[in-house]
Amino acid sequence: MTEHxxxxxxxxxxxxxxxxxxxxxxxxxxxxxxxxxxGFEGQVRPRSGLALKKGIALVNSPGTIxxxxxxxxxxxxxxxxxxxxxxxxxxxVAQLIIAPVTQAVLVETDELNDSTRSSGGFGHTGVNGKx
Numbered sequence: 001m002t003e004h005x006x007x008x009x010x011x012x013x014x015x016x017x018x019x020x021x022x023x024x025x026x027x028x029x030x031x032x033x034x035x036x037x038x039g040f041e042g043q044v045r046p047r048s049g050l051a052l053k054k055g056i057a058l059v060n061s062p063g064t065i066x067x068x069x070x071x072x073x074x075x076x077x078x079x080x081x082x083x084x085x086x087x088x089x090x091x092x093v094a095q096l097i098i099a100p101v102t103q104a105v106l107v108e109t110d111e112l113n114d115s116t117r118s119s120g121g122f123g124h125t126g127v128n129g130k131x
Contacts, residue, residue, distance in 0.1 A: 007045060007095030010075060018087045025059055025078040028093055036067045036098065043097040044075060050093070055081025058094060067101075 012018075013031035020026060036042055042065030050056035059076040075094045079085050087093065117124075 007097050009092040010073065010094040010096050011090050012087055012093050014087065014089050019084050020079040021084050022079050022082055025076060028075040028077055030073045030075060032073045033070060035070065036065060038067045039101060040067060040098055041065060041101045043099055045095050045097060047092060047095055054085045055079060056085060
């Protein structure tokens with residue numbers, strides 16, 4: 001919608017209004033199919049305004065559209081809010097980013113180099129910077 005926006009808006013092509021109850025999820029059609037060049041992917045991301053104002057999120061965020069996919073792009077949304085949310089035909093429901101892909105070559109090994117973090121996982125650094 002703006003000159004320097006990174007994402008392209010994705011709109012729904014539903015035939016009539018659709019209400020999504022709190023906790024409910026659905027697949028919204030976009031009517032779009034595309035051919036993404038090899039070496040790139042499409043990333044389907046939520047819209048921040050819908051998230052903040054209505055509690056709408058994408059279930060698999062970001063969703064990935066591979067370069068060899070040729071079907072219709074669908075948006076899997078969920079209502080995390082406390083009120084039903086109504087979608088109208090043509091509503092902007094997500095955004096699409098086209099990004100380069102780097103494909104890794106995996107190497108099997110029996111040991112890994114040590115690091116300061118080592119195997120510290122979820123929450124190991126605390127929340128206030130004081131550990």
